[in-house]
Amino acid sequence: DARVTFDKSEVLDNVDLQGAITASFRCASGCRVYTVTESDSLVIVDDKGRVAETLIEDIANVFELEGGKYTLKNTGPTNPTFVFYVVEKGSAAYNTFVVFVGGGARQWIEANSEYVILSSIGIIDFGNFTGFTESDPLPTVYAAPAEAIDSCRPVFTTRSAASLANTAFSVNSPIATVSFKGGSGNWDAGYGKFLIVSSDAIQSSMTQDASAVYTSPGYVGCP
Numbered sequence: 001d002a003r004v005t006f007d008k009s010e011v012l013d014n015v016d017l018q019g020a021i022t023a024s025f026r027c028a029s030g031c032r033v034y035t036v037t038e039s040d041s042l043v044i045v046d047d048k049g050r051v052a053e054t055l056i057e058d059i060a061n062v063f064e065l066e067g068g069k070y071t072l073k074n075t076g077p078t079n080p081t082f083v084f085y086v087v088e089k090g091s092a093a094y095n096t097f098v099v100f101v102g103g104g105a106r107q108w109i110e111a112n113s114e115y116v117i118l119s120s121i122g123i124i125d126f127g128n129f130t131g132f133t134e135s136d137p138l139p140t141v142y143a144a145p146a147e148a149i150d151s152c153r154p155v156f157t158t159r160s161a162a163s164l165a166n167t168a169f170s171v172n173s174p175i176a177t178v179s180f181k182g183g184s185g186n187w188d189a190g191y192g193k194f195l196i197v198s199s200d201a202i203q204s205s206m207t208q209d210a211s212a213v214y215t216s217p218g219y220v221g222c223p
Contacts, residue, residue, distance in 0.1 A: 003176075006222075008091030009145045011175050012072065012084040013122070019078075022071040030089040033063040036100045036120040037083055041076025062098070083116055083174040085145065092145035096177075098171035101199045111137055111180040111193035116146050119199050124176045127168030128196040136193055137180035138166075139165040143173040144222050 003023070004011045016023040022045075025031075033044065033053070044053040046113040067089075074080050087094055093116070099107050102120030107171060109115050111132070117124050120169045141156040155171055157162060176193075 004144075004222075006145055006148045009085070009087040009093070009143065009147055012082075012086075013137050013174055014079060014081045015161055017072070017074050017080060017082075021074045024069070024071045025086045025087065026085075026088060027065050028032060028067055028088070031065050031086050033061075033065060034085040034092065034098050034100075034116075035061050035083060036085075036102050036118045037081065038075070038120075039080060039082065042080060042082060043068050043073050043075060044074050058104060068203060083118055083120060083122070085116070085175060087147070089146065091147045096146040103195055104198070104200045105201070106196050106198040108196055109178070110196050111139065111195070114146050114149075114179045115179060117176045117178065117197050119174050119176075121199050122172065122174045123171065123199060124171045125168070125198045125200060126156070126171070126178070126195060127198075128194070129164035129167060130195065131193040132164050133159045136161065139195065140179050141171060142176070142177045142179070142221060143171050144177060145175060146177045146179075148222055149177055149179055151222065152206045155221055 003016050004129070010025050012023055012025065043051050044063070046052050052065060052070060053063045085098070093114075096114050096116050097171060098116045099109055100118050101107055101124060103202060126141060129139070137162060138158040139156075140154045140158065142152050143155050146150045156169060178197075
């Protein structure tokens, strides 16, 4: 738990506001802020103490901030629960799609891009892999933002398209990235191939052709 910092992005959670009312984050050249937390007592303030954005009246918010110095401030009860993802301009992952899960809602995502998934409860479930063949881009999952996948080890790598049909697993992290590479190397090959991400367990009938996935809380695979 607590802040995880990469070259051009950061992930903050409730540990960063335990015993404190503010937590700074990087946005020198401008940034996007994503959150899956529903609260009206968390605000973003600039270096003059002015409120830049009020968090977080609705789940799945995205804010774009100009370059400057900002802090996340708690104006309500102590030790709030939240997940807060910041990606700075200049990051190769600045325009990566972000998907939000929480409250049991399920999201279908298509295998034609990279996706960052944020969870309001710190667990992300993957399953219902549909339509994949051996010549398609196959999913690899990282417990890290998209910009970090070249330097981090994956927490899940597909063995084969055949194994995906009966594979379901959880990632113990508030953030994960799923990347579809391999096969023809063409993103267009991913159209019509799907999987489900959720904050609820996704059931799978395990067979000898399924992948067994073991995860450890706190492991993100990054140096």
